[in-house]
Amino acid sequence: MKRIDMNDSGAVVIIGSGAGGGTLAHELTRRGIKVVLLEAGKRQSTETFSQVPGEAFAQLTWLDARTQSGDWGVGRDFPALPVWHCKTVGGTTVHWTASTPRLQPWEVRAKTTYGDVAGASLIDWPISYNELVKYYEFAERRMGVTRRNGVPGLPASNNFKVMYAGAKKLGYKQVHTGHMAINSRAFDGRGACIQQGFCVQGCKMGAKWSTLYTEIPRAEATGNLELRSESTATRIEHGADGRVNGAVYRDSQGAEQRQKARIVCVAGNAIETARLLLLSSSAKFPQGLGNSNDQVGRNYCHHITGFVWGIFDKPVFLWRGATLAGVVEDEVINEPKRGFAGGYRMELLGLDLPTFVQVGLPYGWGRDFASIIESYRNMAGMFINGEDLPRADNRITLNSAVKDDHGLPVANVHVNEHSNDQAMRKHAQGQMSRLYQAIGARRVVVGPTPPATHNMCTARMSADPREGVTNGWGQAHDVKNLFISDGSALSTPGAANPTLTIVALALRQADYIGQQMKAGNL
């Protein structure tokens, strides 16, 4: 592997190796640009992934301390874990379930479409939908997204047969096995999905797209990448000219290191990205790096999510097969007559037994509770994924009362739900229950909202610098050589699982950075 000198101020430093960071690293290195990729986690592989759920969870999950506050259900149901994302090379692309829908055209004009909803901080995206579509097309080809470009859809699992039958009974028309970044046939040197049902534990077939075994090895093969795993960024530094010039991090031995940088791109997932900017305050940026308008960490979105389980009299075996390979998209519309702005997807969901009990079920115990689990073989499952509204005070802040292992304040995640969020969830739970009942479910169980797996908007793109942190290129308004390259950059969440959008934006950002570097502007 290439060794880039700590004092090489010509290097681009990327923090985080997930969908955004990993893709960006590859795109820049193949343009001949030197990249130091810092990743807090260890490097796993298809060999080291475990299909014992508890082991996999400990291996892949970001478990460093965080606190939370606010009235959202996660605070009540999962007090120890507000957010479920990864700390591993490949980031959250190691454990994601690979759903890759596009945002809808009106979703990037959320403020214009929904109006200036009271109690929300809606904005329109500072890029056009057509511009985004250009890069969606690149991303879909690259990731092998099914049902695009002639790639076949994944075959229908038992759990999906149940969803399909119920959806058709309710009159839904847009029901299929999903736009998925999971190989329905061998592609890109990786095999086809053998329907294991352990997507969340890391795909041992490599059939599911992950930067761990696609973008990162290809970046390394260019000879321009140095990946430093077990390296936790603690601060981004800048010079008197207000431009960033280095990243400070703790290496695998815990020693403090300083890598000089020409450009810094932050892709640590929306909690840590915001936290890192806030930790990087200075005399010139007293509120945090790039935070002159006090937007860093604000507008945190995580989607409206939650489980709905249908119990039948006959077996389903819902754990058999790709976890999320199915969707009903009819409700991805903006129809105020339903009583809320924005739309939601109904996504197929299976869970292994231990995770189902600990994450999928509402609080309970005793005979009735146990009877639900007794029906595990006869159960079908779905997951809501809807657009939540950004709020200025739903935010990531530094909790000075709780310090991490390096003595730095941890992140606090604060969420108070908007009434629009609640109305959407109620509608979704109602429809999904009705879907199962329409085909004879003898019982429907509504599960909790789990720890947030989609984390967005904490350093959002905005046309007006007062309303966000970056411009349409993900370039910080305040600091020209600082970029945000993960889900933090999304202006509003839409109802789409965010990874495809993150990859598209990273591809676009790479074009921009490459051109700007060539032109001598960065």
Next chain:
Amino acid sequence: MEELVNLNRRELLKTTTGLLTGLMVAGSPLAMMARGRAWAVDLTALSSPEGVALMAMARTIAPHDKLEDAAYAMVVRAIDSDASKDESACKMIREGLARLGPEFPASAENERVAVLKKIESSAFFQMMRQKTMQVLYATPLAYAYFGYEGEAFSKGGYLLRGFNDLRWLPEVPLEDGGPMPT
């Protein structure tokens, strides 16, 4: 289930403070896997009566009538392990168990439920509930009981092992699903 040993051949460890034992049901999945039908769990912080009370608590929290005691014993073992590592946890557990009363394990289910409802908001109950949820359903016995097939990679996934074998609903048209990979 390495922790379960054949009663006839085991020796008491010096550090054993209590013991949980039982017999597996003939023909149970574990009986077929293990060397004998007896099982035992050494406790290294809690006493035998305390172990029995915790078993009864776990069964009240998660009553699966035909799920063997051996599975619930794994929950007790996990709690005993926590207690042996953390004095304040040990204290909390002992005090909580003492408050249940000696008749708790032998009481009828509805009586045990009533007792637990009274202490539901306590840290002790919440710990016990969480531990039961975390441990019980991750045991091989539970997998067998609930029909969860577990690890799939070594068996080639479910592609040819029933991932789409449901027949009580119509097949999904090919254009809404997709072909089986060749």
